[in-house]
Structure formats: structure tokens, C-alpha cells
Amino acid sequence: MSQREESGCGAPLEHRLRAARSTLDEIDRTVVRWMDRLGVPVLRVSLGIVFVWFGALKILGGSPAAELVASTVYVVPPELFVPILGVWEVLIGVCLLYRPLIRLGIVLLFLQMPGTFLPIVLLPEVVFATFPHQLTVEGQYIVKNLVIIGAALVVGGTLRSDDAAAADGAGEAEAGS
Secondary structure, eight states, X not given: OOHHHHHTOHHHHHHHHHHHHHHHHHHHHHHHHHHHHHHHHHHHXXXXXXXHHHXXXXXXXXXTTHHHHHHHOOSSOHHHHHHHHHXXXXXXXXXXXXXXGHHHHHHHHHHHHHHHTHHHHHOHHHHEEETTTEEOHHHHHHHTHHHHHHHXXXXXXXXXXXXXXXXXXXXXXXHHO
């Protein structure tokens, strides 16, 4: 008989480890289900809030990006262009927050995004402290738009599944009547 068997400690320890793994696995499954259920809606609402907020700042004259926008788009007077861009951004945000208009919001967002990267080409001295790797604060502000694009792709990628779920719900309602 081994020392472990004699002491009676081996089996209970293995049992406790299996029970702990099982508990942690169940917690992990619960957390993953929760993130799966809430992830896309939270992402969509977050995008909407950011666009409404940043757009409102441009409309109200309090945007820290206004000078960068004005320097980039020099063919239209900044006192006209910056508020119009702000209205566009608020519209994107409202569309993302109101489910029937998500598609429109995604289209408006993707029409705007190329313009957000213009300073990289037109004003590299403002975007880079050391080209091509050390960004200024303005450069970081611009590059974070890659995250916004990724988030919009995720939200947009769920639209057909939302349509299918709505159609299934409508079909079930008709079948029940």
C-alpha cells in the first residue's frame, strides 16, 4: 500500500480538485454566456453614445478635435464644416441607438471613416512624433478609429441574424393565431 493510500489523502484531494475544476468550468460557462448575450448590444450602445457625445461637442464648439478637423478640411470654412460633421456624428449615434436605423448608422459611419484618416496623409507632422511608429495624442485619436471600425463590423455582422430572429418571432406569432 502506498503512503498516499494509507493516509487516505489522495482520493479526497483528487475529488476536491475535480470539484473545483467543475465549479470553475461552470462559472466560466456562465460568464461566457453572459458576455455572448450582452456583448454586441453593449458594443452597439457604446458606439452610439460615443458618436452622439463627440458629435455634440463639435456642434457646441467644445471638441478637442475641431482644430485637427479644421486643419485637415481646409476647403470648407471650419465654422461651417465642424458643426456639420458634428450633426453627421450625432446622426450616426442616434441610428446606432435606435434599432430600426442601425443599417443607416453603419453606412453613415463607413462613409465618415476614410475622412478620419486624412490627417495621416495630409498632416503627418501632427500625427507622428517619430514616423512611422511614435504617435502624438492626435495620432492616437485617429488610430483608435480602427477599433471603431472593428466594432461597427461586429454590430453590422449581426444584422441578418437579428432579421432572422425577428422573422422567426413573427412566424411563431402567425402560427399561434
